[in-house]
Amino acid sequence: MPTLVAFDFDHTIVDCNSDTYIYNVLPDRMLPQRMRAMYMDGQWTAFMNQVFIHVSEQSVTKEHMRSVMKEMPMTTGMKVVCHAQRCRMEICTSPPLNRSQELLLHLRSRPDLYECIIVSDSNTFFIDWALEAHGLPDAFRRVITNQASWESVPSTSDAPGGDDSGRQRLCIRPYHTHTCPRCSLNLCKREAIEELLMEPPAAEGDVERATDRQRRGYDRVLYIGDGGNDFCPATMLSAGDAVFARSGYPLHKKLLSQKSEVSAEVVAWDSGFDILEWLRTRDS
Ligand SMILES: [Mg+2]
Numbered sequence: 001m002p003t004l005v006a007f008d009f010d011h012t013i014v015d016c017n018s019d020t021y022i023y024n025v026l027p028d029r030m031l032p033q034r035m036r037a038m039y040m041d042g043q044w045t046a047f048m049n050q051v052f053i054h055v056s057e058q059s060v061t062k063e064h065m066r067s068v069m070k071e072m073p074m075t076t077g078m079k080v081v082c083h084a085q086r087c088r089m090e091i092c093t094s095p096p097l098n099r100s101q102e103l104l105l106h107l108r109s110r111p112d113l114y115e116c117i118i119v120s121d122s123n124t125f126f127i128d129w130a131l132e133a134h135g136l137p138d139a140f141r142r143v144i145t146n147q148a149s150w151e152s153v154p155s156t157s158d159a160p161g162g163d164d165s166g167r168q169r170l171c172i173r174p175y176h177t178h179t180c181p182r183c184s185l186n187l188c189k190r191e192a193i194e195e196l197l198m199e200p201p202a203a204e205g206d207v208e209r210a211t212d213r214q215r216r217g218y219d220r221v222l223y224i225g226d227g228g229n230d231f232c233p234a235t236m237l238s239a240g241d242a243v244f245a246r247s248g249y250p251l252h253k254k255l256l257s258q259k260s261e262v263s264a265e266v267v268a269w270d271s272g273f274d275i276l277e278w279l280r281t282r283d284s
């Protein structure tokens with residue numbers, strides 16, 4: 001049976017926070033202070049919609065947003081790309097890599113062993129653009145994240161010459177509603193993964209006596225992340241599972257201080273190569 005490999009996105013697949021990387025489309029590449037002060041705890045989706053209204057008011061086009069977001073850097077060892085115009089030193093000075101040495105390509109090459117998903121508090125557009133930029137649209141079976149769409153900006157009567165007519169702005173909706181007291185209102189990654197594990201099986205089988213995860217057909221779950229909101233899904237993992245926590249980031253600190261809440265093996269990682277090495281040792 002395959003292993004379910006659940007990835008966080010920000011600071012895990014990409015080495016940045018996509019929700020703040022979008023500030024690069026703004027004048028001075030910064031969100032004004034008055035807007036930063038608008039964030040209320042747990043209300044991330046509402047805050048990002050305010051950011052997107054502000055982006056739209058700066059007349060930033062859809063194409064510009066997309067081209068900027070496609071430049072988000074990947075985390076080392078996930079999938080190395082080297083675009084001639086923005087070749088980074090760390091890549092150019094490294095010995096050439098065999099493509100199977102990159103974590104995401106290795107996982108994609110073994111669909112018999114691994115089924116990958118993304119569980120992220122970003123949104124469908126940012127993630128799709130990044131996967132497209134890095135040639136990975138087919139690497140993930142599912143992307144669980146906030147739903148993004150384009151909305152027309154209503155024309156304002158006092159806009160000189162109707163300059164804003166035809167403009168669109170990004171709008172995001174919460175992934176789901178949930179009852180978890182730990183997580184922000186729009187997404188509990190634990191509940192989202194549990195829902196996935198509860199889905200009907202792909203193949204026929206004895207569904208009566210099987211556990212949830214056996215019904216779905218996974219014999220193990222690996223969770224890879226960095227942030228505080230990756231702690232909740234780590235608590236649902238069993239003894240045979242593993243949670244990979246980026247060294248020095250909030251998830252790692254939380255796991256160290258609340259060890260008793262997690263049954264799975266905890267593995268610290270700095271790059272995708274560390275995770276690949278762990279997989280090779282266990283699965284060879
Ligand atoms: Mg993250």
Ligand SMILES: [Zn+2]
Nearest residue numbers: 180183188232
């Ligand atoms: Zn939760």
